[in-house]
Amino acid sequence: AGVGREFGFAPNPSAISDYGADFFLEGVPVDFKFRLGRKPPYLVSYGALVMFVTVSGDNGVWDAGLWTPPHTGARAELKSWRDPEIRWLFRGQPVPDNPLLRMPGDELAVVFGQPTAEQRMTELLRRSTGRVVSAYVLGTVGMIHRVGQPLREAVGSLAEEGIVVLGYPERGMAETLRLPRPRPGEYVSVRLLRVGAGYDDGPVVELAGARWAVAGPDDPVESVHDLLDVLWLSRRGTSGG
Known part of the structure; x- marks a missing residue:
């Protein structure tokens, strides 16, 4: 069994x-x-x-x-x-939340219609910001057992869209931003917005010498590629690979 x-x-x-x-x-x-x-x-x-x-x-x-x-x-x-x-x-x-069960059929078709594991994971994390996605769900989408390398590639692609992926080591950061707190083997994607010292519309974290808040749907897109050097996922891999 x-x-x-x-x-x-x-x-x-x-x-x-x-x-x-x-x-x-x-x-x-x-x-x-x-x-x-x-x-x-x-x-x-x-x-x-x-x-x-x-x-x-x-x-x-x-x-x-x-x-x-x-x-x-x-x-x-x-x-x-x-x-x-x-x-x-x-x-x-x-039951642990599974974003695939809550995603409309047309969106699921887009996710699973991508040609590679990395692209399917990218699409899922892009469409599931602010929600917990487990390594098992990523493996299901990627149709692979070890998710580490394609997930790292997905993280790099999403960074150009202003999206970071927080893992268990960043659970405190996720909590500060009022996001779900990821457990080992779980990830939460979120689009960030660089803000100034006077920003008071929500929680803020400091990364790479700048202040960042959760971006809204109407906020401009800004690459966060420079933040990958200070985030665990891009430096050490994942529990899935």
Whole structure:
């Protein structure tokens, strides 16, 4: 199972879909199930411990739990989330924001219509200013596993449009500018405007000897390429590559 590879669990090479364990955890066979929505479950096990995750797009939450079937080696069915054999690990956790799910279809077509990974990432970050974009979403758009190099190229392209990409090391700067605070593996793009000492229309940060504020839609575009030397992303790469 993909979740087993992601967390380094020992795989079960003989696993068959919906029959048998997907991986082993500390030597214990585990069957993994994923369900969309919180409707009444219908999970089947043939004796293995079941780890399940449910995601509700309507409510924006996810749950995870363990279900211990009552009979080892025999078919068992889970039909209610109130089953006493369920041990909940997480309940009602917020689903990380995914800008792709909120983007209109015509804009998605433009993003995915770009010919290279770097251009698709550039287009996504251009259209998602002020919102968190994870490395996983960037990888989805770029259709690649390691996002580091194409993301650095996207950062350089966006700088000519006045857009910087803030990562986890710039979380304090993002907070000062009243933007979402990126966690490790997350990024926030924002277009900046150079302002004078008397500017009082919003928060300001000082970079490269100048004062910068979040630009509005009617503000002029100014290259911020000189700021790349003081921003983490352009100097050290990313967690994705």
